[in-house]
Amino acid sequence: MTEQPEPTVQATSYEVSLLPEGDVNRLVFTLKVEYRGDGRWAVVRHRQCVNAAGEWSWESVPSEREDEWLAAHRFDLETALKLAKEHAPKVMVNGMTALSVYRRTHPAP
Incomplete structure (x- = not known):
């Protein structure tokens, strides 16, 4: 009988939001x-990725991504999380930023 190898477990996604867990607005x-492979991570929202300069662009299908685009939109985990945290307050939906929604729904005591 051949021994079965141990399954691998890998985290491949993090959620970053200014709004706390349980907030009805958090999802949007x-x-x-x-995770995008080779130790590289992307900051994404609605099929768009952010680059180090804070610019968002559409993420094309893998076969159409050029090396230059990948270099600008892929990061180590620490950098990707830092960028996501910087951009979390600026996420805009229906003309309102996450920060304005947070302040509106979680007023200071």
Whole structure:
């Protein structure tokens, strides 16, 4: 009988949001940091990725991504999480930022 190898477990996605867990608005104001292979991560929202300069662009299908685009939109995990945290307050839905929604729904005591 051949021994079965141990399954691998790997985290491949993080949610980053200014709004706390349980907030009804959290889902639409959330960014994702997703693993893209080779130790590289992307900050994504609605099929767009952010680059180090803070610019968003559409993420094409893998076969159409050029090396230059990949270099600008892929990061180590620490950098990707930092970028996502920087952009989380700025996520905009229906003309409102995550920060304005947070302040509106979680007033200071």
